[in-house]
Amino acid sequence: MSTDKKISRRDALKRMGIAVVSTAFASSGLLSVASCEKKGNKRIIFYFTGTGNCLHVARQLAGDDAELLSIPQMMKHGKYEFEADEIGIVYPIYGHMPPYMVRQFIQKANLKANYKFAVLTYGARKCDAVEIWDNISRNAGNSFNYISTIVMVDNWLPNFDMNEQMKIDKHIPENLQKITADLNLRKHWHEPVTEEERQQHQGFLERSGLDPEVGFLMKSEKHFTVTNACIDCGICTYVCPRGNYELTSKGVKMSGDCEFCFACIQNCPQKAIQFVKSEDGSFPDGTEKNPNARYRNEHVSLMDLKLANNQKL
Ligand SMILES: Cc1cc2nc3c(=O)[nH]c(=O)nc-3n(C[C@H](O)[C@H](O)[C@H](O)COP(=O)(O)O)c2cc1C
Ligand code: SF4
Ligand code: SF4
Structure with a gap:
Protein backbone atom coordinates (compact mmCIF):
# COMPACT_ATOMS: atom_id res chain seq x y z
CA MET A 1 0.00 0.00 0.00
CA SER A 2 1.34 3.41 -0.94
CA THR A 3 2.12 5.72 1.95
CA ASP A 4 2.04 8.84 -0.27
CA LYS A 5 -0.56 11.25 0.95
CA LYS A 6 -2.28 13.29 -1.74
CA ILE A 7 -2.69 16.94 -0.78
CA SER A 8 -4.89 19.51 -2.44
CA ARG A 9 -3.35 22.25 -4.63
CA ARG A 10 -4.47 24.79 -2.02
CA ASP A 11 -2.69 22.92 0.78
CA ALA A 12 0.42 22.57 -1.36
CA LEU A 13 0.52 26.30 -2.07
CA LYS A 14 -0.12 27.04 1.58
CA ARG A 15 2.81 24.83 2.58
CA MET A 16 5.06 26.41 -0.07
CA GLY A 17 4.06 29.86 1.16
CA ILE A 18 5.02 28.96 4.71
CA ALA A 19 8.34 27.56 3.50
CA VAL A 20 9.12 30.69 1.47
CA VAL A 21 8.20 33.07 4.26
CA SER A 22 10.16 31.16 6.87
CA THR A 23 13.29 31.05 4.64
CA ALA A 24 13.05 34.79 4.15
CA PHE A 25 12.44 35.31 7.88
CA ALA A 26 15.55 33.32 8.66
CA SER A 27 17.78 35.63 6.58
CA SER A 28 16.39 38.76 8.25
CA GLY A 29 17.34 37.27 11.61
CA LEU A 30 13.88 37.84 13.04
CA LEU A 31 13.54 34.23 14.12
CA SER A 32 17.01 33.98 15.55
CA VAL A 33 17.52 37.22 17.45
CA ALA A 34 16.81 35.53 20.73
CA SER A 35 18.49 32.22 19.93
CA CYS A 36 21.88 33.51 18.75
CA GLU A 37 22.51 36.26 21.24
CA LYS A 38 25.34 35.39 23.64
CA LYS A 39 25.15 31.70 22.78
CA GLY A 40 28.39 31.21 20.86
CA ASN A 41 27.08 29.84 17.55
CA LYS A 42 29.77 29.00 15.04
CA ARG A 43 29.36 31.93 12.65
CA ILE A 44 27.12 35.02 12.71
CA ILE A 45 26.99 37.32 9.68
CA PHE A 46 25.45 40.79 9.92
CA TYR A 47 24.41 42.59 6.77
CA PHE A 48 22.98 45.85 5.49
CA THR A 49 21.44 45.99 2.02
CA GLY A 50 19.55 48.41 -0.22
CA THR A 51 19.24 46.35 -3.39
CA GLY A 52 20.19 42.85 -2.30
CA ASN A 53 23.88 42.53 -3.27
CA CYS A 54 25.00 42.33 0.35
CA LEU A 55 22.25 39.89 1.31
CA HIS A 56 23.33 37.65 -1.58
CA VAL A 57 26.99 37.83 -0.52
CA ALA A 58 26.09 37.25 3.14
CA ARG A 59 24.02 34.20 2.21
CA GLN A 60 26.81 32.74 0.11
CA LEU A 61 29.32 33.20 2.91
CA ALA A 62 26.87 31.81 5.47
CA GLY A 63 26.49 28.43 3.81
CA ASP A 64 24.16 26.13 5.73
CA ASP A 65 25.27 26.82 9.27
CA ALA A 66 25.79 30.53 9.90
CA GLU A 67 23.21 32.85 11.41
CA LEU A 68 22.28 35.78 9.14
CA LEU A 69 21.22 38.96 10.92
CA SER A 70 19.99 42.19 9.34
CA ILE A 71 21.55 45.27 10.96
CA PRO A 72 18.37 47.39 10.65
CA GLN A 73 16.45 44.61 12.44
CA MET A 74 19.05 44.33 15.22
CA MET A 75 18.97 48.10 15.72
CA LYS A 76 15.18 48.16 15.71
CA HIS A 77 15.18 45.59 18.51
CA GLY A 78 18.08 47.25 20.37
CA LYS A 79 20.31 44.14 20.05
CA TYR A 80 24.00 44.97 20.32
CA GLU A 81 25.57 42.12 22.37
CA PHE A 82 26.72 39.08 20.40
CA GLU A 83 29.08 36.20 20.93
CA ALA A 84 30.16 33.50 18.45
CA ASP A 85 33.26 31.69 17.23
CA GLU A 86 33.28 33.84 14.09
CA ILE A 87 31.47 37.11 13.39
CA GLY A 88 31.22 38.67 9.94
CA ILE A 89 29.69 41.79 8.47
CA VAL A 90 28.73 42.55 4.87
CA TYR A 91 27.82 46.07 3.77
CA PRO A 92 27.81 48.27 0.63
CA ILE A 93 30.33 51.11 0.47
CA TYR A 94 28.81 54.56 0.03
CA GLY A 95 31.43 57.06 -1.08
CA HIS A 96 33.92 54.40 0.11
CA MET A 97 32.43 54.70 3.62
CA PRO A 98 29.98 52.44 5.48
CA PRO A 99 26.26 53.32 5.53
CA TYR A 100 25.46 55.47 8.57
CA MET A 101 23.45 52.67 10.24
CA VAL A 102 26.41 50.30 9.91
CA ARG A 103 28.67 52.91 11.49
CA GLN A 104 26.19 53.39 14.36
CA PHE A 105 25.83 49.63 14.81
CA ILE A 106 29.57 48.94 15.06
CA GLN A 107 30.00 51.85 17.46
CA LYS A 108 27.32 50.51 19.82
CA ALA A 109 27.90 46.77 19.41
CA ASN A 110 29.88 44.46 21.62
CA LEU A 111 30.98 41.67 19.27
CA LYS A 112 32.83 38.82 20.97
CA ALA A 113 34.48 36.34 18.59
CA ASN A 114 37.85 34.69 18.01
CA TYR A 115 37.72 35.68 14.37
CA LYS A 116 36.03 38.73 12.81
CA PHE A 117 35.71 39.37 9.10
CA ALA A 118 34.22 42.12 6.95
CA VAL A 119 33.30 41.96 3.26
CA LEU A 120 32.53 45.29 1.61
CA THR A 121 30.58 45.28 -1.65
CA TYR A 122 31.10 48.00 -4.24
CA GLY A 123 30.41 48.66 -7.90
CA ALA A 124 33.22 50.58 -9.55
CA ARG A 125 35.77 52.24 -7.27
CA LYS A 126 36.57 51.10 -3.73
CA CYS A 127 39.42 53.54 -2.95
CA ASP A 128 40.51 53.15 0.69
CA ALA A 129 37.23 51.61 1.93
CA VAL A 130 39.15 48.82 3.71
CA GLU A 131 41.22 51.30 5.74
CA ILE A 132 38.16 53.42 6.49
CA TRP A 133 36.41 50.36 7.95
CA ASP A 134 39.53 49.31 9.83
CA ASN A 135 39.73 52.75 11.49
CA ILE A 136 36.02 52.97 12.36
CA SER A 137 35.79 49.44 13.73
CA ARG A 138 39.11 49.63 15.61
CA ASN A 139 38.12 52.94 17.26
CA ALA A 140 34.84 51.29 18.28
CA GLY A 141 36.75 48.45 19.99
CA ASN A 142 35.60 45.92 17.37
CA SER A 143 38.67 45.36 15.18
CA PHE A 144 38.48 42.88 12.28
CA ASN A 145 41.03 40.16 11.37
CA TYR A 146 40.01 40.01 7.72
CA ILE A 147 38.67 42.80 5.48
CA SER A 148 38.04 42.24 1.78
CA THR A 149 36.03 43.91 -0.96
CA ILE A 150 33.94 42.34 -3.73
CA VAL A 151 32.73 44.05 -6.88
CA MET A 152 29.01 43.76 -7.75
CA VAL A 153 26.43 45.65 -9.83
CA ASP A 154 26.88 49.36 -9.09
CA ASN A 155 23.49 50.63 -7.89
CA TRP A 156 24.55 54.33 -7.78
CA LEU A 157 21.79 55.65 -10.05
CA PRO A 158 23.29 59.11 -10.68
CA ASN A 159 26.23 57.64 -12.62
CA PHE A 160 25.16 54.20 -13.79
CA ASP A 161 22.49 52.74 -16.06
CA MET A 162 21.23 49.64 -14.22
CA ASN A 163 20.51 47.81 -17.50
CA GLU A 164 24.12 48.31 -18.60
CA GLN A 165 25.51 47.35 -15.18
CA MET A 166 23.59 44.07 -15.18
CA LYS A 167 25.23 43.03 -18.45
CA ILE A 168 28.78 43.26 -17.06
CA ASP A 169 30.41 40.04 -15.86
CA LYS A 170 32.00 41.00 -12.55
CA HIS A 171 33.17 37.43 -11.76
CA ILE A 172 31.10 37.30 -8.59
CA PRO A 173 30.98 33.49 -8.08
CA GLU A 174 34.78 33.19 -8.51
CA ASN A 175 35.43 36.08 -6.12
CA LEU A 176 32.99 34.65 -3.57
CA GLN A 177 34.76 31.32 -3.77
CA LYS A 178 38.10 32.96 -3.03
CA ILE A 179 36.71 34.80 -0.01
CA THR A 180 34.99 31.63 1.25
CA ALA A 181 38.31 29.76 1.05
CA ASP A 182 40.05 32.57 3.00
CA LEU A 183 37.38 32.51 5.70
CA ASN A 184 37.53 28.74 6.03
CA LEU A 185 41.25 29.12 6.76
CA ARG A 186 40.50 32.00 9.14
CA LYS A 187 42.99 34.05 7.16
CA HIS A 188 44.24 37.25 8.80
CA TRP A 189 44.44 39.82 5.99
CA HIS A 190 43.39 43.33 5.04
CA GLU A 191 43.12 44.03 1.32
CA PRO A 192 45.95 46.47 0.51
CA VAL A 193 45.18 50.14 -0.19
CA THR A 194 47.40 52.38 -2.34
CA GLU A 195 48.36 56.01 -1.72
CA GLU A 196 46.58 56.89 -4.97
CA GLU A 197 43.35 55.37 -3.61
CA ARG A 198 43.64 57.43 -0.40
CA GLN A 199 44.10 60.57 -2.50
CA GLN A 200 41.09 59.67 -4.66
CA HIS A 201 38.91 59.40 -1.56
CA GLN A 202 40.16 62.79 -0.27
CA GLY A 203 39.31 64.28 -3.66
CA PHE A 204 35.81 62.77 -3.46
CA LEU A 205 35.26 64.21 0.04
CA GLU A 206 36.28 67.68 -1.17
CA ARG A 207 34.03 67.54 -4.25
CA SER A 208 31.01 66.08 -2.46
CA GLY A 209 31.32 68.08 0.78
CA LEU A 210 30.41 64.92 2.76
CA ASP A 211 31.53 64.77 6.39
CA PRO A 212 33.95 61.80 6.76
CA GLU A 213 32.60 61.20 10.27
CA VAL A 214 29.08 60.72 8.88
CA GLY A 215 29.22 59.73 5.20
CA PHE A 216 25.90 59.63 3.36
CA LEU A 217 23.12 60.83 5.63
C1 LIG B 1 24.82 56.15 -1.87
C2 LIG B 1 25.67 55.19 -2.64
C3 LIG B 1 27.02 55.40 -2.74
C4 LIG B 1 27.83 54.49 -3.39
N1 LIG B 1 29.18 54.70 -3.43
C5 LIG B 1 29.98 53.83 -4.08
C6 LIG B 1 31.39 54.07 -4.16
O1 LIG B 1 31.92 55.01 -3.60
N2 LIG B 1 32.14 53.20 -4.87
C7 LIG B 1 31.60 52.12 -5.52
O2 LIG B 1 32.32 51.39 -6.19
N3 LIG B 1 30.26 51.84 -5.43
C8 LIG B 1 29.45 52.68 -4.72
N4 LIG B 1 28.09 52.42 -4.63
C9 LIG B 1 27.57 51.13 -5.17
C10 LIG B 1 27.29 50.11 -4.07
O3 LIG B 1 28.31 50.08 -3.10
C11 LIG B 1 27.12 48.70 -4.63
O4 LIG B 1 26.26 48.67 -5.73
C12 LIG B 1 26.63 47.72 -3.56
O5 LIG B 1 26.96 46.41 -3.96
C13 LIG B 1 25.16 47.80 -3.27
O6 LIG B 1 24.82 46.85 -2.29
P1 LIG B 1 23.31 46.46 -1.92
O7 LIG B 1 22.68 45.91 -3.18
O8 LIG B 1 23.44 45.42 -0.87
O9 LIG B 1 22.63 47.69 -1.45
C14 LIG B 1 27.27 53.33 -3.99
C15 LIG B 1 25.89 53.14 -3.91
C16 LIG B 1 25.09 54.05 -3.25
C17 LIG B 1 23.60 53.80 -3.19
S1 SF4 C 1 14.23 56.88 1.97
FE1 SF4 C 1 16.45 56.74 2.09
S2 SF4 C 1 16.83 55.19 3.65
FE2 SF4 C 1 14.72 54.94 3.00
S3 SF4 C 1 14.81 53.42 1.34
FE3 SF4 C 1 14.89 55.42 0.38
S4 SF4 C 1 17.06 55.81 0.13
FE4 SF4 C 1 16.90 54.15 1.67
S1 SF4 D 1 5.82 55.30 -4.33
FE1 SF4 D 1 6.00 53.41 -5.51
S2 SF4 D 1 6.42 51.84 -3.96
FE2 SF4 D 1 5.61 53.60 -2.88
S3 SF4 D 1 3.41 53.21 -2.71
FE3 SF4 D 1 3.75 54.43 -4.58
S4 SF4 D 1 3.92 52.95 -6.22
FE4 SF4 D 1 4.21 51.82 -4.31
Whole structure:
Protein backbone atom coordinates (compact mmCIF):
# COMPACT_ATOMS: atom_id res chain seq x y z
CA MET A 1 0.00 0.00 0.00
CA SER A 2 1.34 3.41 -0.94
CA THR A 3 2.12 5.72 1.95
CA ASP A 4 2.04 8.84 -0.27
CA LYS A 5 -0.56 11.25 0.95
CA LYS A 6 -2.28 13.29 -1.74
CA ILE A 7 -2.69 16.94 -0.78
CA SER A 8 -4.89 19.51 -2.44
CA ARG A 9 -3.35 22.25 -4.63
CA ARG A 10 -4.47 24.79 -2.02
CA ASP A 11 -2.69 22.92 0.78
CA ALA A 12 0.42 22.57 -1.36
CA LEU A 13 0.52 26.30 -2.07
CA LYS A 14 -0.12 27.04 1.58
CA ARG A 15 2.81 24.83 2.58
CA MET A 16 5.06 26.41 -0.07
CA GLY A 17 4.06 29.86 1.16
CA ILE A 18 5.02 28.96 4.71
CA ALA A 19 8.34 27.56 3.50
CA VAL A 20 9.12 30.69 1.47
CA VAL A 21 8.20 33.07 4.26
CA SER A 22 10.16 31.16 6.87
CA THR A 23 13.29 31.05 4.64
CA ALA A 24 13.05 34.79 4.15
CA PHE A 25 12.44 35.31 7.88
CA ALA A 26 15.55 33.32 8.66
CA SER A 27 17.78 35.63 6.58
CA SER A 28 16.39 38.76 8.25
CA GLY A 29 17.34 37.27 11.61
CA LEU A 30 13.88 37.84 13.04
CA LEU A 31 13.54 34.23 14.12
CA SER A 32 17.01 33.98 15.55
CA VAL A 33 17.52 37.22 17.45
CA ALA A 34 16.81 35.53 20.73
CA SER A 35 18.49 32.22 19.93
CA CYS A 36 21.88 33.51 18.75
CA GLU A 37 22.51 36.26 21.24
CA LYS A 38 25.34 35.39 23.64
CA LYS A 39 25.15 31.70 22.78
CA GLY A 40 28.39 31.21 20.86
CA ASN A 41 27.08 29.84 17.55
CA LYS A 42 29.77 29.00 15.04
CA ARG A 43 29.36 31.93 12.65
CA ILE A 44 27.12 35.02 12.71
CA ILE A 45 26.99 37.32 9.68
CA PHE A 46 25.45 40.79 9.92
CA TYR A 47 24.41 42.59 6.77
CA PHE A 48 22.98 45.85 5.49
CA THR A 49 21.44 45.99 2.02
CA GLY A 50 19.55 48.41 -0.22
CA THR A 51 19.24 46.35 -3.39
CA GLY A 52 20.19 42.85 -2.30
CA ASN A 53 23.88 42.53 -3.27
CA CYS A 54 25.00 42.33 0.35
CA LEU A 55 22.25 39.89 1.31
CA HIS A 56 23.33 37.65 -1.58
CA VAL A 57 26.99 37.83 -0.52
CA ALA A 58 26.09 37.25 3.14
CA ARG A 59 24.02 34.20 2.21
CA GLN A 60 26.81 32.74 0.11
CA LEU A 61 29.32 33.20 2.91
CA ALA A 62 26.87 31.81 5.47
CA GLY A 63 26.49 28.43 3.81
CA ASP A 64 24.16 26.13 5.73
CA ASP A 65 25.27 26.82 9.27
CA ALA A 66 25.79 30.53 9.90
CA GLU A 67 23.21 32.85 11.41
CA LEU A 68 22.28 35.78 9.14
CA LEU A 69 21.22 38.96 10.92
CA SER A 70 19.99 42.19 9.34
CA ILE A 71 21.55 45.27 10.96
CA PRO A 72 18.37 47.39 10.65
CA GLN A 73 16.45 44.61 12.44
CA MET A 74 19.05 44.33 15.22
CA MET A 75 18.97 48.10 15.72
CA LYS A 76 15.18 48.16 15.71
CA HIS A 77 15.18 45.59 18.51
CA GLY A 78 18.08 47.25 20.37
CA LYS A 79 20.31 44.14 20.05
CA TYR A 80 24.00 44.97 20.32
CA GLU A 81 25.57 42.12 22.37
CA PHE A 82 26.72 39.08 20.40
CA GLU A 83 29.08 36.20 20.93
CA ALA A 84 30.16 33.50 18.45
CA ASP A 85 33.26 31.69 17.23
CA GLU A 86 33.28 33.84 14.09
CA ILE A 87 31.47 37.11 13.39
CA GLY A 88 31.22 38.67 9.94
CA ILE A 89 29.69 41.79 8.47
CA VAL A 90 28.73 42.55 4.87
CA TYR A 91 27.82 46.07 3.77
CA PRO A 92 27.81 48.27 0.63
CA ILE A 93 30.33 51.11 0.47
CA TYR A 94 28.81 54.56 0.03
CA GLY A 95 31.43 57.06 -1.08
CA HIS A 96 33.92 54.40 0.11
CA MET A 97 32.43 54.70 3.62
CA PRO A 98 29.98 52.44 5.48
CA PRO A 99 26.26 53.32 5.53
CA TYR A 100 25.46 55.47 8.57
CA MET A 101 23.45 52.67 10.24
CA VAL A 102 26.41 50.30 9.91
CA ARG A 103 28.67 52.91 11.49
CA GLN A 104 26.19 53.39 14.36
CA PHE A 105 25.83 49.63 14.81
CA ILE A 106 29.57 48.94 15.06
CA GLN A 107 30.00 51.85 17.46
CA LYS A 108 27.32 50.51 19.82
CA ALA A 109 27.90 46.77 19.41
CA ASN A 110 29.88 44.46 21.62
CA LEU A 111 30.98 41.67 19.27
CA LYS A 112 32.83 38.82 20.97
CA ALA A 113 34.48 36.34 18.59
CA ASN A 114 37.85 34.69 18.01
CA TYR A 115 37.72 35.68 14.37
CA LYS A 116 36.03 38.73 12.81
CA PHE A 117 35.71 39.37 9.10
CA ALA A 118 34.22 42.12 6.95
CA VAL A 119 33.30 41.96 3.26
CA LEU A 120 32.53 45.29 1.61
CA THR A 121 30.58 45.28 -1.65
CA TYR A 122 31.10 48.00 -4.24
CA GLY A 123 30.41 48.66 -7.90
CA ALA A 124 33.22 50.58 -9.55
CA ARG A 125 35.77 52.24 -7.27
CA LYS A 126 36.57 51.10 -3.73
CA CYS A 127 39.42 53.54 -2.95
CA ASP A 128 40.51 53.15 0.69
CA ALA A 129 37.23 51.61 1.93
CA VAL A 130 39.15 48.82 3.71
CA GLU A 131 41.22 51.30 5.74
CA ILE A 132 38.16 53.42 6.49
CA TRP A 133 36.41 50.36 7.95
CA ASP A 134 39.53 49.31 9.83
CA ASN A 135 39.73 52.75 11.49
CA ILE A 136 36.02 52.97 12.36
CA SER A 137 35.79 49.44 13.73
CA ARG A 138 39.11 49.63 15.61
CA ASN A 139 38.12 52.94 17.26
CA ALA A 140 34.84 51.29 18.28
CA GLY A 141 36.75 48.45 19.99
CA ASN A 142 35.60 45.92 17.37
CA SER A 143 38.67 45.36 15.18
CA PHE A 144 38.48 42.88 12.28
CA ASN A 145 41.03 40.16 11.37
CA TYR A 146 40.01 40.01 7.72
CA ILE A 147 38.67 42.80 5.48
CA SER A 148 38.04 42.24 1.78
CA THR A 149 36.03 43.91 -0.96
CA ILE A 150 33.94 42.34 -3.73
CA VAL A 151 32.73 44.05 -6.88
CA MET A 152 29.01 43.76 -7.75
CA VAL A 153 26.43 45.65 -9.83
CA ASP A 154 26.88 49.36 -9.09
CA ASN A 155 23.49 50.63 -7.89
CA TRP A 156 24.55 54.33 -7.78
CA LEU A 157 21.79 55.65 -10.05
CA PRO A 158 23.29 59.11 -10.68
CA ASN A 159 26.23 57.64 -12.62
CA PHE A 160 25.16 54.20 -13.79
CA ASP A 161 22.49 52.74 -16.06
CA MET A 162 21.23 49.64 -14.22
CA ASN A 163 20.51 47.81 -17.50
CA GLU A 164 24.12 48.31 -18.60
CA GLN A 165 25.51 47.35 -15.18
CA MET A 166 23.59 44.07 -15.18
CA LYS A 167 25.23 43.03 -18.45
CA ILE A 168 28.78 43.26 -17.06
CA ASP A 169 30.41 40.04 -15.86
CA LYS A 170 32.00 41.00 -12.55
CA HIS A 171 33.17 37.43 -11.76
CA ILE A 172 31.10 37.30 -8.59
CA PRO A 173 30.98 33.49 -8.08
CA GLU A 174 34.78 33.19 -8.51
CA ASN A 175 35.43 36.08 -6.12
CA LEU A 176 32.99 34.65 -3.57
CA GLN A 177 34.76 31.32 -3.77
CA LYS A 178 38.10 32.96 -3.03
CA ILE A 179 36.71 34.80 -0.01
CA THR A 180 34.99 31.63 1.25
CA ALA A 181 38.31 29.76 1.05
CA ASP A 182 40.05 32.57 3.00
CA LEU A 183 37.38 32.51 5.70
CA ASN A 184 37.53 28.74 6.03
CA LEU A 185 41.25 29.12 6.76
CA ARG A 186 40.50 32.00 9.14
CA LYS A 187 42.99 34.05 7.16
CA HIS A 188 44.24 37.25 8.80
CA TRP A 189 44.44 39.82 5.99
CA HIS A 190 43.39 43.33 5.04
CA GLU A 191 43.12 44.03 1.32
CA PRO A 192 45.95 46.47 0.51
CA VAL A 193 45.18 50.14 -0.19
CA THR A 194 47.40 52.38 -2.34
CA GLU A 195 48.36 56.01 -1.72
CA GLU A 196 46.58 56.89 -4.97
CA GLU A 197 43.35 55.37 -3.61
CA ARG A 198 43.64 57.43 -0.40
CA GLN A 199 44.10 60.57 -2.50
CA GLN A 200 41.09 59.67 -4.66
CA HIS A 201 38.91 59.40 -1.56
CA GLN A 202 40.16 62.79 -0.27
CA GLY A 203 39.31 64.28 -3.66
CA PHE A 204 35.81 62.77 -3.46
CA LEU A 205 35.26 64.21 0.04
CA GLU A 206 36.28 67.68 -1.17
CA ARG A 207 34.03 67.54 -4.25
CA SER A 208 31.01 66.08 -2.46
CA GLY A 209 31.32 68.08 0.78
CA LEU A 210 30.41 64.92 2.76
CA ASP A 211 31.53 64.77 6.39
CA PRO A 212 33.95 61.80 6.76
CA GLU A 213 32.60 61.20 10.27
CA VAL A 214 29.08 60.72 8.88
CA GLY A 215 29.22 59.73 5.20
CA PHE A 216 25.90 59.63 3.36
CA LEU A 217 23.12 60.83 5.63
CA MET A 218 20.61 62.91 3.69
CA LYS A 219 17.04 64.12 4.16
CA SER A 220 14.81 61.92 2.02
CA GLU A 221 12.24 64.69 1.43
CA LYS A 222 14.99 66.95 0.07
CA HIS A 223 16.29 64.45 -2.48
CA PHE A 224 13.27 62.36 -3.52
CA THR A 225 9.75 63.06 -4.70
CA VAL A 226 6.76 60.76 -5.36
CA THR A 227 5.00 61.41 -8.68
CA ASN A 228 1.35 60.76 -9.44
CA ALA A 229 2.31 57.43 -11.05
CA CYS A 230 2.15 56.07 -7.47
CA ILE A 231 -0.51 53.39 -6.98
CA ASP A 232 -0.31 53.27 -3.15
CA CYS A 233 1.07 49.71 -3.21
CA GLY A 234 3.02 50.38 0.00
CA ILE A 235 6.28 48.67 -1.06
CA CYS A 236 8.35 51.75 -0.18
CA THR A 237 6.90 51.67 3.35
CA TYR A 238 8.40 48.19 3.89
CA VAL A 239 11.79 48.32 2.16
CA CYS A 240 13.09 51.51 3.78
CA PRO A 241 15.50 50.67 6.64
CA ARG A 242 14.71 54.07 8.16
CA GLY A 243 10.92 53.73 7.96
CA ASN A 244 10.70 57.04 6.09
CA TYR A 245 7.56 56.24 4.08
CA GLU A 246 3.96 56.24 5.26
CA LEU A 247 0.72 55.51 3.40
CA THR A 248 -1.86 58.16 4.26
CA SER A 249 -5.34 58.98 3.02
CA LYS A 250 -3.64 61.61 0.84
CA GLY A 251 -1.13 59.18 -0.64
CA VAL A 252 2.47 58.38 0.26
CA LYS A 253 4.36 60.68 2.60
CA MET A 254 8.13 60.50 3.00
CA SER A 255 10.50 62.28 5.36
CA GLY A 256 13.43 61.70 7.67
CA ASP A 257 17.12 60.88 7.83
CA CYS A 258 18.04 58.80 4.80
CA GLU A 259 20.87 56.30 4.23
CA PHE A 260 20.64 56.93 0.45
CA CYS A 261 20.48 53.14 0.04
CA PHE A 262 17.97 53.47 -2.86
CA ALA A 263 15.85 50.53 -1.64
CA CYS A 264 12.77 52.72 -2.16
CA ILE A 265 13.56 54.15 -5.58
CA GLN A 266 14.93 50.87 -7.00
CA ASN A 267 11.95 48.76 -5.83
CA CYS A 268 9.03 51.05 -6.67
CA PRO A 269 7.08 49.10 -9.33
CA GLN A 270 5.80 52.34 -10.90
CA LYS A 271 9.17 54.15 -10.94
CA ALA A 272 7.17 56.82 -9.14
CA ILE A 273 9.99 57.83 -6.79
CA GLN A 274 12.33 60.24 -8.52
CA PHE A 275 15.30 62.42 -7.65
CA VAL A 276 14.78 66.12 -7.01
CA LYS A 277 17.22 68.30 -8.99
CA SER A 278 19.32 70.46 -6.70
CA GLU A 279 18.95 74.16 -7.56
CA ASP A 280 22.56 75.11 -6.82
CA GLY A 281 24.08 71.96 -8.37
CA SER A 282 25.33 70.75 -4.97
CA PHE A 283 26.09 67.04 -4.54
CA PRO A 284 24.14 64.92 -5.33
CA ASP A 285 22.60 67.11 -8.02
CA GLY A 286 19.52 64.95 -8.70
CA THR A 287 20.36 63.84 -12.22
CA GLU A 288 20.40 60.13 -13.03
CA LYS A 289 21.74 58.06 -15.87
CA ASN A 290 18.58 56.13 -16.77
CA PRO A 291 15.32 56.85 -14.86
CA ASN A 292 13.71 53.84 -16.56
CA ALA A 293 16.21 51.26 -15.33
CA ARG A 294 15.91 49.82 -11.86
CA TYR A 295 17.79 47.05 -10.05
CA ARG A 296 17.41 44.36 -7.41
CA ASN A 297 19.92 41.50 -7.08
CA GLU A 298 18.63 38.51 -9.09
CA HIS A 299 18.98 36.12 -6.10
CA VAL A 300 17.04 38.34 -3.71
CA SER A 301 13.25 38.68 -3.61
CA LEU A 302 11.20 41.70 -2.70
CA MET A 303 10.02 39.78 0.38
CA ASP A 304 13.67 39.29 1.43
CA LEU A 305 14.23 43.04 1.28
CA LYS A 306 11.01 43.79 3.16
CA LEU A 307 12.00 41.42 5.95
CA ALA A 308 15.56 42.76 6.05
CA ASN A 309 14.61 46.43 6.27
CA ASN A 310 11.03 46.74 7.45
CA GLN A 311 10.73 49.03 10.45
CA LYS A 312 7.00 48.51 10.98
CA LEU A 313 6.73 45.21 12.87
C1 LIG B 1 24.82 56.15 -1.87
C2 LIG B 1 25.67 55.19 -2.64
C3 LIG B 1 27.02 55.40 -2.74
C4 LIG B 1 27.83 54.49 -3.39
N1 LIG B 1 29.18 54.70 -3.43
C5 LIG B 1 29.98 53.83 -4.08
C6 LIG B 1 31.39 54.07 -4.16
O1 LIG B 1 31.92 55.01 -3.60
N2 LIG B 1 32.14 53.20 -4.87
C7 LIG B 1 31.60 52.12 -5.52
O2 LIG B 1 32.32 51.39 -6.19
N3 LIG B 1 30.26 51.84 -5.43
C8 LIG B 1 29.45 52.68 -4.72
N4 LIG B 1 28.09 52.42 -4.63
C9 LIG B 1 27.57 51.13 -5.17
C10 LIG B 1 27.29 50.11 -4.07
O3 LIG B 1 28.31 50.08 -3.10
C11 LIG B 1 27.12 48.70 -4.63
O4 LIG B 1 26.26 48.67 -5.73
C12 LIG B 1 26.63 47.72 -3.56
O5 LIG B 1 26.96 46.41 -3.96
C13 LIG B 1 25.16 47.80 -3.27
O6 LIG B 1 24.82 46.85 -2.29
P1 LIG B 1 23.31 46.46 -1.92
O7 LIG B 1 22.68 45.91 -3.18
O8 LIG B 1 23.44 45.42 -0.87
O9 LIG B 1 22.63 47.69 -1.45
C14 LIG B 1 27.27 53.33 -3.99
C15 LIG B 1 25.89 53.14 -3.91
C16 LIG B 1 25.09 54.05 -3.25
C17 LIG B 1 23.60 53.80 -3.19
S1 SF4 C 1 6.42 51.84 -3.96
FE1 SF4 C 1 6.00 53.41 -5.51
S2 SF4 C 1 3.92 52.95 -6.22
FE2 SF4 C 1 4.21 51.82 -4.31
S3 SF4 C 1 3.41 53.21 -2.71
FE3 SF4 C 1 5.61 53.60 -2.88
S4 SF4 C 1 5.82 55.30 -4.33
FE4 SF4 C 1 3.75 54.43 -4.58
S1 SF4 D 1 14.23 56.88 1.97
FE1 SF4 D 1 14.89 55.42 0.38
S2 SF4 D 1 17.06 55.81 0.13
FE2 SF4 D 1 16.45 56.74 2.09
S3 SF4 D 1 16.83 55.19 3.65
FE3 SF4 D 1 14.72 54.94 3.00
S4 SF4 D 1 14.81 53.42 1.34
FE4 SF4 D 1 16.90 54.15 1.67
